[in-house]
Amino acid sequence: MSDDPKPLLSLRGISKRFGASRALAGVDFSLRAGEIHALCGENGAGKSTLMNIIDGIHQPDEGTIALDGLDVRIDGPAHAMRLGIGLVHQEIALCGDATVAENIFMPEINAGGRAFMDYGGLNARAAKVLRRLGQDIDPAARVDELGISSQQLVEIAKALTLDCKVLILDEPTAALTELESAALFRVLHDLKAQGIGIIYISHRMAEIFANCDRATVLRDGRNVHCGPLAGTTPDELVRRMVGRDLGNYYPPRATLPEAPETLLQVDDIADGERVQGISFALRRGEILGIAGLMGAGRSELAETVCGLRPARRGSVRLGGKTLAIRKYADALRHGIAYLSEDRKAAGVFLDLPIAQNVCAMALRRVSSRFGLMERAAERKLAQDLGAQLNLKSDGVAIEVASLSGGNQQKVAIAKLLATKPSVLLMDEPTRGVDVGAKSEIHHILRALANQGVGVIVISSELPEIIGLCDRALVIREGRLAGELGTAEMTEEGLLRLASGLGEQEMQ
Template sequence: MTCAAPLLALRGITKHFGAALALAEVHFSLHPGEIHALCGENGAGKSTLMKIIDGIYQPDAGDIVLHGQKVVIDGPAHAMRLGIGLVHQEIALCGDATVAENILMSQVSAGRRTWMNYTELNARAAAILKRLGQDIDPQRRVEALSLSQQQLVEIAKALSLDCKVLILDEPTAALTAVESVALLRVLHDLKAQGIGIIYISHRMAEIFEHGDRITVLRDGRSVFCGVLAQTSPDALVRCMVGRDLGHYYPPKREQSAGDAALSECLLEVQDIADGERVHGVSFTLRRGEILGIAGLMGAGRSELAESVCGLRRTRRGVVRLQGKPLAISQYADALRHGIAYLCEDRKAAGVFLGMSVAQNICAMALRRVSSRWGLVQGAAERLLATEFGARLRIRSDGVAAKVANLSGGNQQKVAIAKLLVTKPSVLLMDEPTRGVDVGAKSEIHHILRGLADQGVGVIVISSELPEVIGLCDRALVIHEGRVAGELAANEMTEERLLRLASGLSAQEDA
């Protein structure tokens, strides 16, 4: 594979943003029929490098060589004509347009026809989606799709181009395990056709299973390039973060016979249903426990969490906290009782990007930083935000910094801090480490375990099965809005979780 001449080569790429050095003499090569992983912590320069390849940014120094010829890429449209397709981590679709119109947008725009043959357009889009193993209706409006379905449309949009270089920035971050398998199968088909794939991901298991080579960026510099088969995960993590993370997952707390705290039922959900996606789910959460909730996309995991905390109207069911039934008709009721929820899409509903770190952290506890006349006191706000920023090790230029300027991992920690300020006894965390780098993931895992050790009950909804297995004390598996099974820590394997999530019985699993 690597004996062939590089399809794409970057030589000494350097990029400044004002006085800040984003990339420093980065070298990178991509061969035909190769999946080349690009890794590094958030802020390491991965996205900047990809935007240079896509023509969004121009390098200050260095050369881009495509098919053996130096090129200057003037913009994304030029990159597209050169056979370079980029799927961004952030979804950029037209919500009021159909799936087919989004997938084939470049062809629709280039046609300049008065009349569009929508039968042909929909058929072409359906064929592309079929390559991804999806049956999404091409006539459906994108705004009606779930987050993971929108990600699949973004990928289908890139596959509609006759590209030779395909860049995927966290393509499976919003996908379930089954969807990820379908996507990666397509990538191997493209690889067999000689397409070079640059694969940016924080999922180590995925990288080692499907990648051929890997380049690691740290602080804007390429610090390692090698064959994945000759590299260990531990060495790679050390290379990325510049330090040894120790235990990636914190040790689980073992319950002794006399440990009454871990035996105490903190939260009880009985026969909760919304009439649409959740159908009579019951479970318990013990004090100091991390309970995982696994399942496929559309299984009703997020809807279950929303039903518990008042963000979704329910038709029946009882929620008890320490044995007392709660009347929760809206999210404010849940917060008042000490139940807080972190949604899966932090940028849409987890943080206020245009506001400061301090304003975000204190947004749900304004009474703690306001005068008796209801005016926010800046000094009190900064003090409280500084306290929680230190507890969660939020890295920023101070609490006055805008959240939009923080890395993904630090944005997520701000979203978590915003909940912790409310002093919750129960935390529902929907995809708490989605789209964050390996170092930030480990830190968030330790934060959640630390909260559990303090007696908080933590529920973690995750599409990453290794995370459920490595972090959680117990796992509840949801299939089509119902509980398919429950596994203790020593019973959890990816195969068992997937079987239950797919609707197979526990007897078949045995």
């Protein structure tokens, strides 16, 4: 990387340890002005540690950092901001009880020390930034009233208000739909044209190859590749990331019988708000995809089916039997389990050990007939499910917070499997996990389907819907916009239904 023409940002020989764990070992990295540089690697490869060093959150044990050719010591995020470095974290870090506008301009508000605030002006400025991202989010709304996708867009909007030379984005599209992601990339290319250097961290190969100029690959805390994307392929980049060939990224589909058994039947279900009367069937042994734009009602549909949202009308039948589901515990008792899209808030208990997480919803399986917990049984169940899911950890007694994103997601899935479900509703099951873990989760879901479990996958990633699912439902404005079979599923077809274009053509 010594041949970089006048790098805007240059890191040389960066090493970092946390106790006995080595996070980075002699990493070199450079960013040019006016480029979008992809930083790739599996979870745990060192990407976040390197970005936290650039943002001043951590100090390197060894190595130097130069900005505009001058060596710098970055003492913290506030200092990084003054130097012109902005970081959008993968984990949303907004103030929930403040408004959208207050969050977007929080650094300015904190620095200003004003006695009075012009909220009208603040809201107008926030609305302008959001419109740049193609959004009409209410600037006066409290952040904790927004969904994950909208919160992520607020995080990005906040970064756009900073006068950055260097902008770092860590998985910015993990919670965004295809259309929202397209709006973000238009903004990033505008910033690139203005000479801003952008470090882009993502596991989505299509995004990287469509928008980035160069890629640096980290593996096990070392950089193993840096070069222009024009001279490589997605498969080659993935091999460098994982150090092996993933083979078939998506598992082969199973051949269902000509008259497959209907496992789950949902008729005219509605919550009176976001779900407006949807009917569908899930067959035993199939993976059914649910696609749609942000706010279409995909997650709300799953939550209504499993009792997390009250149903105003409609019915749910499992194996031909009508169920009375008034709360989530009822759904679990009948064998219907739901994986939330927000892993950290509703999927796992980060500060508890793996074993306690896995068994949290299946206490009867690890308790004596007198209701006392049997720790040996708890440990054995967690170990068995961990082995089934290829969970990588230093035993089941360690806290989930110490695991990579992909392994945290496997713990969340193991927690559901401990309940012995016959139906799994998986909301964004591979959000924020690396390509290797994604492929493993895809194969896990197919294996479960092959065992007779009915699997529903809600995903904002259209390639995932197309590559993994046997059929796809498309939800638009709380209603079923259409259904596509395996042979009919294309990104264009899914988007046309999701946006309403297909209906317009038929009228």
